[in-house]
Amino acid sequence: MTIKWRGWALATGVLAISAVAQAAPPTPAMLSNACAGCHGTNGGSAGLTMPSLAGQSKEAIEVAMKKFKSGERPGSIMGRIAKGYDEGQTSAIAEYFSKQKLHVTKQALDKAKIAKGASLQESNCGRCHIEDGREGKDDTPAMASQWLPYMQMQMADYLSGARKMPEKMKEKVDPMSKEDLEALLHFYASVN
Amino acid sequence: MTLDRRSFLKLVGAGVGAAGLPLIGRAAEMMPKSGKRVVVVGGGYGGTIAAKYIRMMDSSIEVVLIERGDHFVSCPFSNLYIGGILKDLSSLTITYDKLASNHGVKVVQAEVTGINAAAHTVMTSKGDIKYDRLVVSPGIDFRTEEYAGYNASTAELMPHSWKAGPQTLLLRKQLEQMKNGGNVVMSIPLGPFRCPPGPYERTSMIAMYLQKHKPKSKIIVLDANPDIVSKGKLFKQGWAKYYKDVIDYRPAKKVTAVDNNKMSVLVEGIEEIHGDVINLIPSQRAADLAVKSGLVGEDKKWCPINMGTFESTIHKDIHVIGDSSIAGAMPKSGYSANSEAKVCATNVVALMNNRDIVELSGINTCYSFITEKEAVSVAAVYKLDNGKIVGVKGAGGVSPDLSTTEAIYAHSWVKNILTEMST
Ligand SMILES: Cc1cc2nc3c(=O)[nH]c(=O)nc-3n(C[C@H](O)[C@H](O)[C@H](O)COP(=O)(O)OP(=O)(O)OC[C@H]3O[C@@H](n4cnc5c(N)ncnc54)[C@H](O)[C@@H]3O)c2cc1C
Numbered sequence: 001m002t003i004k005w006r007g008w009a010l011a012t013g014v015l016a017i018s019a020v021a022q023a024a025p026p027t028p029a030m031l032s033n034a035c036a037g038c039h040g041t042n043g044g045s046a047g048l049t050m051p052s053l054a055g056q057s058k059e060a061i062e063v064a065m066k067k068f069k070s071g072e073r074p075g076s077i078m079g080r081i082a083k084g085y086d087e088g089q090t091s092a093i094a095e096y097f098s099k100q101k102l103h104v105t106k107q108a109l110d111k112a113k114i115a116k117g118a119s120l121q122e123s124n125c126g127r128c129h130i131e132d133g134r135e136g137k138d139d140t141p142a143m144a145s146q147w148l149p150y151m152q153m154q155m156a157d158y159l160s161g162a163r164k165m166p167e168k169m170k171e172k173v174d175p176m177s178k179e180d181l182e183a184l185l186h187f188y189a190s191v192n
Numbered sequence: 193m194t195l196d197r198r199s200f201l202k203l204v205g206a207g208v209g210a211a212g213l214p215l216i217g218r219a220a221e222m223m224p225k226s227g228k229r230v231v232v233v234g235g236g237y238g239g240t241i242a243a244k245y246i247r248m249m250d251s252s253i254e255v256v257l258i259e260r261g262d263h264f265v266s267c268p269f270s271n272l273y274i275g276g277i278l279k280d281l282s283s284l285t286i287t288y289d290k291l292a293s294n295h296g297v298k299v300v301q302a303e304v305t306g307i308n309a310a311a312h313t314v315m316t317s318k319g320d321i322k323y324d325r326l327v328v329s330p331g332i333d334f335r336t337e338e339y340a341g342y343n344a345s346t347a348e349l350m351p352h353s354w355k356a357g358p359q360t361l362l363l364r365k366q367l368e369q370m371k372n373g374g375n376v377v378m379s380i381p382l383g384p385f386r387c388p389p390g391p392y393e394r395t396s397m398i399a400m401y402l403q404k405h406k407p408k409s410k411i412i413v414l415d416a417n418p419d420i421v422s423k424g425k426l427f428k429q430g431w432a433k434y435y436k437d438v439i440d441y442r443p444a445k446k447v448t449a450v451d452n453n454k455m456s457v458l459v460e461g462i463e464e465i466h467g468d469v470i471n472l473i474p475s476q477r478a479a480d481l482a483v484k485s486g487l488v489g490e491d492k493k494w495c496p497i498n499m500g501t502f503e504s505t506i507h508k509d510i511h512v513i514g515d516s517s518i519a520g521a522m523p524k525s526g527y528s529a530n531s532e533a534k535v536c537a538t539n540v541v542a543l544m545n546n547r548d549i550v551e552l553s554g555i556n557t558c559y560s561f562i563t564e565k566e567a568v569s570v571a572a573v574y575k576l577d578n579g580k581i582v583g584v585k586g587a588g589g590v591s592p593d594l595s596t597t598e599a600i601y602a603h604s605w606v607k608n609i610l611t612e613m614s615t
Contacts, residue, residue, distance in 0.1 A: 022549065023551045024548045024549070024551065025551055026551050026575075027538075030551070031553045033531075033534040036534075036608075037531060037612065038604075039608065040611065040612065041612050046607050047603065047605065047606075047607040049600050049601055049604045050601065050604035076569075076595060077571055077591070080571045080587060080589050081571055081573060081587065082587075083584075083586050083588075084555075084572075084573025084584040084586075
């Protein structure tokens, strides 16, 4: 009797109406929410050395993840994490964060440095870091309102050679003084 | 005339109510339910995130968050206070006002005294609250019955400091008051316990404190486990480098009894070890509430769940997340609880809207400090495989070495995760 009923239920799919029957593959939000414990809700970081991902371009995130995965870009932890996602999942995550509103930060910045950076940025960096750093050409990351300490750590990695600069960026950065570079980062951090 | 529950029960005699009148003596229903409602129990690492994300995903669902305290102190980074890196616990303390004002979470400060799964009701110290679905993230409690001689005053004499707050302050104070040359004894229970690398981070932090302030003192670590449970190679590397003469690590030493008067512990009932300060971390299980409401499985310790939705396999419409749950490969950590809460929130919302549930994707990361400026980390990415949570192969792992960069990022991590929980 029981067996008969079970057989009928299976055949008609009645048993499948349990809570676990249907599971869609992880959605972009499901994948991205897991990152937020470090990068902040929807990618808006509150920690001064942790980059915000909110409003970053899809391409910039995809390329960053690819480079973390291959080891081309040094990461204290991102290499280990990026390896957990295939290309499709990485694209879905990148698109998710690119759709979030830019995370506006209030940082303690130096007014004189901001002004100096503002005067230097267009001619030196503006070719790729466009719209005052609100956007980036191709895979260039947005830097507007990004945390200054994070950008300083990245610039230090570029200058030491640990992180590889794009050739054309290197041509601009190499001749600049430490003070000018610092001023530029203050400028980008101030943009919102 | 009004009677509170206790005096009423006294009147009718030891709580035996008249047959067939189950409502007699019960506190009144609070916040009568009109629309769809999820109740979340526990305002810690799991509960705050579940409450917030359910509201973010579907603001038509009323979310009631019940927590016994009016604030929450984070265990993550509390070892840094014990070691002296943090001056107080203020940066580790959150309140719930912004969850209410930003997300419309209804926060109730009350003790949850029981769950009536059949009636979809939680009983609290302030009254009963009905739910359509319940999310439970109550953390852990201790299996103190496994230690002969453990009684109500033991935790005051030999603090566990495994729930942050007064216990954290107490251990720090005891260390400060200890004479130079005194011995600290730490007892680590068999796993699973909350935060697998936690005891070893604490060992490092106490050793750092002793080196600086009590150079004649040392810490004896009695580990019930056969070896360091997490990041073993890195801890040993760090201890050899910095604390060779301060840490006396003894594996496979299970403490089975305590003596409050003599301030000593007994290993396997025979070897007596005295401590001037004793940090006794008892073995653990799901929090009292989970045990009391029949959410724990046959082991009577932890809560079995459907690993896709975190719904209890024992009681329908109740989800268990965080330390209390059996979450496959995900360890009992704050980051796991955060990640589990989001998966659970996603699927609670799906189930309440009759939508397909979404397969789990999760992350865990845990930073541990070895010195003031150097930390190590472990990370993993999780997916569902045949209904079980497993680590994604090829991803995750531990950091290669002690690192100042990791220490810098760790401070931002705790800032971010506590901000997630409180805004
Ligand atoms: C020393 C130490 C260091 C740690 N370091 C890290 C770390 O670096 N990284 C990391 O990821 N994890 C760390 N952890 C682990 C982390 O603290 C836990 O895994 C995490 O808190 C689990 O979250 P939870 O929601 O399950 O429980 P909790 O965060 O403990 O929250 C439970 C809440 O429920 C409330 N509650 C319980 N019962 C009731 C009731 N009946 N009525 C009302 N309210 C109730 C409690 O008051 C509490 O606020 C550490 C733990 C310790 C002890």
